[in-house]
Amino acid sequence: MVSARDVLESVINRVSVFKNKEVLYPEYVPKRLPHREEQLRKLAEIYKVMITAPGSASMRAMLVGGVGVGKTATARVFGRELRALAREHGIELRYVHVNCHRDRTLYEVVAEIVRQIGAPVPLRGLSPREMMLALMNFMEKNDIYALVTLDEFDYFVSVAGNDAVYFIVRLYDEYPDVKKRISFLFIARDLSSLSYLDPTTESYILKHVIKFDPYKSKELFDILAARRDEAFYEGTVDDEVLQYIADMEGVDKGGQGNARAAIEALLLAGEAADYEGSHKVTIEHVRKAFSHVHEDVVRVSEVLPYLQLHELLILKAAINVLKRKSEPYARIGEVEEEYRNICTIYGVEPRKHTQVYEYVNNLKKMGVIEAKVSGKGFRGRSTLISIYMPLDALEKQVDSLIEKKLCGRPAGAK
Numbered sequence: 001m002v003s004a005r006d007v008l009e010s011v012i013n014r015v016s017v018f019k020n021k022e023v024l025y026p027e028y029v030p031k032r033l034p035h036r037e038e039q040l041r042k043l044a045e046i047y048k049v050m051i052t053a054p055g056s057a058s059m060r061a062m063l064v065g066g067v068g069v070g071k072t073a074t075a076r077v078f079g080r081e082l083r084a085l086a087r088e089h090g091i092e093l094r095y096v097h098v099n100c101h102r103d104r105t106l107y108e109v110v111a112e113i114v115r116q117i118g119a120p121v122p123l124r125g126l127s128p129r130e131m132m133l134a135l136m137n138f139m140e141k142n143d144i145y146a147l148v149t150l151d152e153f154d155y156f157v158s159v160a161g162n163d164a165v166y167f168i169v170r171l172y173d174e175y176p177d178v179k180k181r182i183s184f185l186f187i188a189r190d191l192s193s194l195s196y197l198d199p200t201t202e203s204y205i206l207k208h209v210i211k212f213d214p215y216k217s218k219e220l221f222d223i224l225a226a227r228r229d230e231a232f233y234e235g236t237v238d239d240e241v242l243q244y245i246a247d248m249e250g251v252d253k254g255g256q257g258n259a260r261a262a263i264e265a266l267l268l269a270g271e272a273a274d275y276e277g278s279h280k281v282t283i284e285h286v287r288k289a290f291s292h293v294h295e296d297v298v299r300v301s302e303v304l305p306y307l308q309l310h311e312l313l314i315l316k317a318a319i320n321v322l323k324r325k326s327e328p329y330a331r332i333g334e335v336e337e338e339y340r341n342i343c344t345i346y347g348v349e350p351r352k353h354t355q356v357y358e359y360v361n362n363l364k365k366m367g368v369i370e371a372k373v374s375g376k377g378f379r380g381r382s383t384l385i386s387i388y389m390p391l392d393a394l395e396k397q398v399d400s401l402i403e404k405k406l407c408g409r410p411a412g413a414k
C-alpha cells in the first residue's frame with residue numbers, strides 16, 4: 001500500500017515540465033511579439049514625436065480587434081520600448097496602463113494615472129479636473145512625459161459617457177500654450193460603442209486606427225514556439241504539439257484566432273503532463289486541456305479579476321441558481337435572494353436592491369452574463385439572467401477570486 005508520506009514525497013519531488021510557468025500567465029509581457037511588427041511600426045510612426053520633439057503635440061491612436069489578438073500585449077511592449085528609447089535620449093517618459101474594467105469612472109481613471117506616475121496629488125477631495133491639473137503641474141516641474149493607455153476603452157465610453165471621454169480626449173484644448181506632456185493610446189474591441197459619442201469627439205479618437213486581425217494557425221505556431229522556449233524545459237514539448245494547438249485555434253482553420261486561448265491550452269496541457277508525472281507534453285494532454293478552455297470562459301476570465309466583490313457574489317448567486325434549476329434563465333429575484341444567502345455565509349453586508357440592479361447591468365455590459373426583460377407574466381415583468389458557458393469552469397474561477405478578495409480585506413471591513 002502507498003503511504004501518505006510516499007504520496008507527499010512523490011508530489012514534492014516530482015520534476016516538472018515547466019522551467020518558468022509564469023511566462024504562460026495572461027499578465028506576462030512577452031519579450032518579443034511575432035506578427036505584430038506592422039502594428040508596432042505604425043505606433044512608432046504616430047508617437048515618435050514624443051522623442052523627436054517632446055511636448056510639441058499630444059498624440060492619440062486607437063487599437064481595435066477581438067479578444068486575444070495581442071492588443072494589450074502590443075501596447076505594453078510598445079510602452080516598455082518607448083520608455084527605454086526615451087531614456088537613451090535623456091527624456092523621462094513613463095508608460096501608464098489603465099484597465100477601464102477596473103477603473104470605470106473619470107475620477108477612477110485620473111486617480112489611477114496619478115498613482116502610476118507617482119505624483120504627490122491627494123486623491124481625496126479633488127475633482128478629476130483638479131487632479132489632472134495638479135498632475136500636469138507635477139509633470140511640468142519634474143520634466144516628465146507619459147504615454148497613457150486606456151484599455152477596454154469601449155467599456156469606459158459606455159459607462160462614463162460623452163463628457164468624461166471629451167475631458168480626456170480634448171485635455172489640451174483649453175491650454176493651447178502648455179507643453180503637451182501626455183499622449184493617449186486607446187484600446188477597444190470594436191468601434192460601435194463610439195457611436196454614443198458626439199461626432200467631433202469621435203473623430204478626434206479615430207484619427208489613427210490600428211487594426212488587429214485574429215491570428216492564423218502559422219502565426220499562432222510562432223507565438224507558441226517563443227513561449228515554449230521560455231516556459232518549458234527543452235525537449236518536453238515537441239513542435240507537433242504546438243502545431244496541434246495552432247490548428248485548433250487558427251482563424252484560417254475555423255478557430256477564433258485567439259492567442260490567449262492558445263497559450264492557456266499550452267499551460268493546461270503542461271499541467272496535465274505534470275499531474276500524470278509525464279516528462280513530455282503530448283497531444284492527448286492538449287486534448288484534455290481543450291476540454292477546459294471553452295472560448296467564452298477564456299474571454300470572461302480576462303474580465304473577472306476586475307470585478308468588485310459584490311459583482312462576484314452576484315455572479316456566484318446566478319451560477320448557483322442556474323445550476324439548481326436546469327432552466328436557461330434565472331429570475332433576478334431568485335438571484336438576489338441567493339446573493340443574500342451567500343453574503344450571510346461569507347459574513348458580508350449585502351448591497352441594496354438598486355445597487356444589485358446596477359451590478360447586474362455591469363455584468364451584462366462586460367459580457368459575463370446575458371440579461372433580458374421577460375414578457376409580462378403573472379408576476380409582471382422581470383429581468384431574466386442567463387450564462388452561456390460551462391458553469392463549473394466559471395464557478396471555479398469566481399470562487400477563487402472571491403476568496404482572494406475576502407482574504408485581502410482588513411478585518412471587520414464590509
Ligand SMILES: Nc1ncnc2c1ncn2[C@@H]1O[C@H](COP(=O)(O)OP(=O)(O)O)[C@@H](O)[C@H]1O
Nearest residue numbers: 026030033034067068069070071072073259260
Ligand atoms: N504577437 C504576439 N506575440 C506573443 N504573444 C502574444 C502575441 N499576441 C498575443 N500574445 C499573447 O496572447 C495573450 C493575449 O493577448 P492580449 O494582448 O491580452 O490580447 P487582447 O488584449 O487583444 O485581448 C497574452 O498572453 C499575450 O501576451
Ligand SMILES: [Mg+2]
Nearest residue numbers: 071072073151
Ligand atoms: Mg486586452
